[in-house]
Amino acid sequence: MNNSTLPAPPPSSAHPARVYNAWLGGKDNYPVDQEAAELAARANPTIVPSVQANRAFLGRAVRHLAAAGIRQFLDIGTGIPAAENTHEVAQRAAPDSRVVYVDNDPIVLTHARALLVSGPEGQTDYVEADARDVDTILDSAARTLDLDQPVGLMLVAILQYIKDAEDPWDVTARLLNRLAPGSHLVLSHPAADVTAPEVAESMRIYNQRAASHASATPRTHHEVQRFCDGLEILEPGVVTLTRWRPGPSDTPNDTLPMWCAVARKP
Template sequence: MTDGDGTAQTDDVEVNLDIHLAHSARMYDYYLGGTTNFPADREAAGRALAVFPYARTAARANRAFMRRSTYLLAEAGIRQFLDIGTGIPTSPNLHEVAQAVAPDAKVVYADNDPIVLLHARALLRGTEQGVTAYVQADVREPAALLESARAVLDFSRPIALSMNALLHFVPSEAHRITEGLKAQLPSGSALVMSHLTQDFAAVETARLIQVYTAAGTAVAACTRDEFARFFTGWDLMEPGVVATQRWNPAPGEDAEPITDAEASCYGAVAVRP
């Protein structure tokens, strides 16, 4: 529940939604057709769509990439998942995909956005056999985030770490964060990532970055080589670094084929030797 000033109470924690300022998570929710957004978010999203008309399609492609990568990793035997930058719940969420394959899978969601805390209970509806948990944590403080995750996950066994559409919002710290997290994961773990790129729609993406910057959200795109650096030392799964919709597409997944320009994100999954 929210009050008129955008302040909410959840589990006795006060959450200031700051509804008068556009928020990247709520803009993303709007692109996906969700209802957890406010006028400021819709106005900013409208400006983004005016210069980058692919935003809705890109968001959909990114969510589909998450579902496919989670499914294939669960099929491969991974039973622990850490999803950082969770965002507002959109079904099917990561735990629903993982636990449909392996009901005993453990899933930890982590995010620092107040809006996600408000919806945390929706994230916790997993199977009786498995574990689904949520921690309020900031990816820019990976040590503290991992400490919270250790309460649920066994770091002596493989973990699938997902950071989808996240690191382009912390461009100056992205590689430091990634290497710090990778170093704590055991052999057999997987790194799942997607990231905005200008390689396919340079002009439109540059204008999109300007809109987000003007709305108070730092964002940066990367090249294919820059994205591939995140996976250094790990073994990329086939087909390697590709536009998100090209990563192991499921037959008939999308009735209308998505172009690289419409996706404008690279996606890849790598496993620690």
């Protein structure tokens, strides 16, 4: 595997963005990430199709928001760029869309600045910040986004890295609190109550190999729905990935252990 774009020496623990990149078949990961990705996927064979379905859900959600008139997106937990990134989907539908990407890994942001290039009518920006650091994220995003106008808040496969003790529900609420009415939350999250034994074992394997701050927590349908408290949850509600407004050729697969939803701030 060619990792020439990554700095040396290799890290001693896996990082979520690089493990996700390995699951997507990318090259921007280290042996420790490849090991975590392979062992977790062996314990839970739905991981790789879930990652692919999660990317497809992101695309459908962004297209829906663009069709509804949203022209600003705040994507927290960007990950290493892959196909069909938020700004690509948004600007294909609405070329004047503006997107701010946020991640806490400088490697991710190095890739983002190089690869996530806006079209001429739109704009992209990048913020290095932890998802828990709400004020830094929003103050920095305000350089590019008008927070007095609706924003699509993308929390796609990121909240599992915020422990219960750190109150990810409060983090989400504080992010939404500063966004204008008409903003939307786009959310996906590993499920603790779909193929539960396999999910638990794959998370255990991943957490053993990840840095303590990057350990992951799957959550139940009820716990995921709490992220939408005070919001208007769009149909079909909090559902598995392939159930959220699938296209005509999409095949529903309820064994994929991730919940997702799109909800509007009234």
